[in-house]
Amino acid sequence: MAGTPNFDRRTFLKLAAAAGLTGAAGVTTATPGRSPGPKKEEILVGVSKTADSPRKAVEKHVPGNATVVHENKTLSYVAVKFPSVAADRARENFISAVTKRDEVKYAEKNVTHQALYTTNDPQYGSQYAPQQVNADTAWDTTLGSADVTVAVVDQGVKYDHPDLSAQFGSDKGQDFVDADGDPYPDVLADEYHGTHVAGIAAGTTDNSEGIGGISDSSLLSGRALSESGSGSTSDIADAIEWAADQGADVINLSLGGGGYTSTMKNAVSYATQQGSLVVAAAGNDGSGSVSYPAAYSECVAVSALDPDETLASYSNYGTDIDLAAPGTNVLSCWTTDTEYKEISGTSMATPVVSGVAGLTLAVYDLSPADLRSQLKNTAVDVGLSENEQGAGRVDAANAVTTEPGSGGGGGGGGGDSTTSTIDDSLSSSADSDCWSYAWEYGSPSQVVVDLSGPSSADFDLYVNEGSGTCPTTGSYDYRSWTTDSEEQIVIDDPDTSADLSVLVDSYSGGGSYTVTVTEKE
Structure with missing residues (x-):
């Protein structure tokens, strides 16, 4: 049962100011002549x-x-x-x-990002990915809903493909590479990645045609990668913002590279705050660190499994992995006369998770944070380390049949939550507040820290866990640092060995703010 305890000295203490502080809608059309794709200049x-x-x-x-x-x-x-x-x-x-x-x-x-797939020789055969994540069992409950939208930020999607056309409405999407309103691939023989990804997440099921996608969700295409498979940070960030503004419930990012950028971080933060779950590919380097954008805390980072549910040799892994899904030799839609083809990569594992998220939203009305918890709480342990599988292999049947908050599966978690708020103000860019929050639960599955500040100012949010020390703007465990005063930090399985420390800092301006901390068992 949810509770709303008052802030007091036991629950939420204000600390001394931290030492050492340092100081589409909305998208303007690109200037004519601005080159598509990577923009290294x-x-x-x-x-x-x-x-x-x-x-x-x-x-x-x-x-x-x-x-x-x-x-x-x-x-x-x-x-x-x-x-x-x-x-x-x-x-x-x-x-x-x-x-x-x-x-x-x-x-x-303006760094360049690449589509995260690994090509192999053409292989034709039966699908296995939907069966491996028990989508066929989930379909007994729901095939998905057209009221749920999955946005594919990728190469363009061949939206007239016989297994995709029913999933697109009158608005097919936007082309951020060529700055126009048609996201159709420019060169069909070369630009197949977005179509393959879309087919995995939401190829039409039970239509006597080709393959069955994980969910019958509606699709939107945000073309941000060119036919070469690469795209700039700005094009991808603009596409993420546009997808969120269109009301996308899930945004699929089967792309990566370029490292941490504030522009991309702000884009996925914005999308999360607008109500979109951002699902991203872990990377195909076979390394022990997750690539960006998947490594941002807002994103659900997905590793790839082989058909025998071992970690694929190409898949990145590490502490940022949230979920695993089948990614090797996945059969899906294609752009040429072949129509269907198998390819491999964390790019293919990611839309499996996006499709399961779409199925889940067809049954339950969940916020991005709660949907993320549901997917993790109902995942299946396939015997890999947490760094390889995160909470486990995503499971569609568990996700749609397990009441949210009731736990179960590889991710654990219970049903209770508690929310605490505090109101205060900052006077100027020289001002900051640090708060210490005492945990209500011994082992919460997730904590969400929200900051809502004045529209006329720019406030930022910083959090430390497990140390009991106040973060600074130069030293912190988590930061939400967008260009306005609406910030959010989500931490799965937080360290409760010390109080949570929260810093609210004014980058510019002053005014009143509210900090909300939500713990979930």
Whole structure:
């Protein structure tokens, strides 16, 4: 039973200010002539929303040989393009100079991301992925619902494919590579990845045609990768924001590379706060660290399994893995006359999880945090380490037949939750508050920390777990650092050996704020 205890000295204590502190809708159409795909000549500059506009805040600091070529007002960043002949040093000098400006939160290269699949020789045969995650059993409860939308941010999707056309409505999506309203692949022979991913998540089931996708969810295509299989941070971030604004319940990111970027982090944070579950591929390097964007705490990071449920040799693994799913030799939709083909990768495992998420939402109305917990709580332990499988192999039958919050499966978890709130204010960018939160449960399965601050200011949220020490803006376990004052941090299986420490910091401006901490057993 949910409870709402009052903040008192036992539950939530205000600490002394931390020492050592350091200071589509909304997407402006790209400037004509801006090249599609990777944009290595560009620097992305994030601007606090206390500025009049991102473009105005940055434009006056741009050197004469560069120009602002793109603006995203929702995520509050601009892209500054330098001539292709400009030396890397010129871009580095610009990053160093512009980040000294009060309204600028970050500046970073517009790095390139790749579709995360591993090609192999064509193999034709029966599907195994839906059966391995017990989707066929889940279909006795639901085939999915057109009221649930899965957005595929990837290459374009062949939306007239016979196994996909029924899953698309009148709005097929957006093309962020070529900056137009048609996400159809440019070169069908080369641009198959998005179509394959879409078919896994939501190829039409029980239609006497081809394959059965995991769920009969509605599909949206956000074309952010070109026919070469690569795309820029800005195109992907814009597509994520657009998908969230379209009301996507699940956003599938079968892509990675480029490392941590604030622009992408802010995009997945925005999508989560808008109500979208972001599911991302762990990476195909076979390494012990999860690639970005999957490594962001907001994302559900997915590793890939072979048909015998061992970890695929190509799959990344590590402490950030949330779930595992079949990814090797997965049969799905194709863009050429072949129509169906098997390929492998964490790209293929990711839409299996997205499809199971779609099935789950057809039965239960869940927030992104609760949906994430449901998928993990109902996962199946296949005998791998936690670094390889996370909570376990996703299981569709368990997910749709287990009442949320009742536990079960490999992820554990109970049914109780408790919510605590505190209201206070910050006066200016020189101000911050640190709070210590005493745990209500001995072993909570998840804690969600939300910050809601004034729209006229830019407040940020920092959290430490397990140490009892106050985070600073330069030293923390978790940070939510968007360009406005709406922040959220989700921690699965938090360390309760010490009180949770929460820092609210004003990057710019002042006003009242509310911090909400929700523990789930």
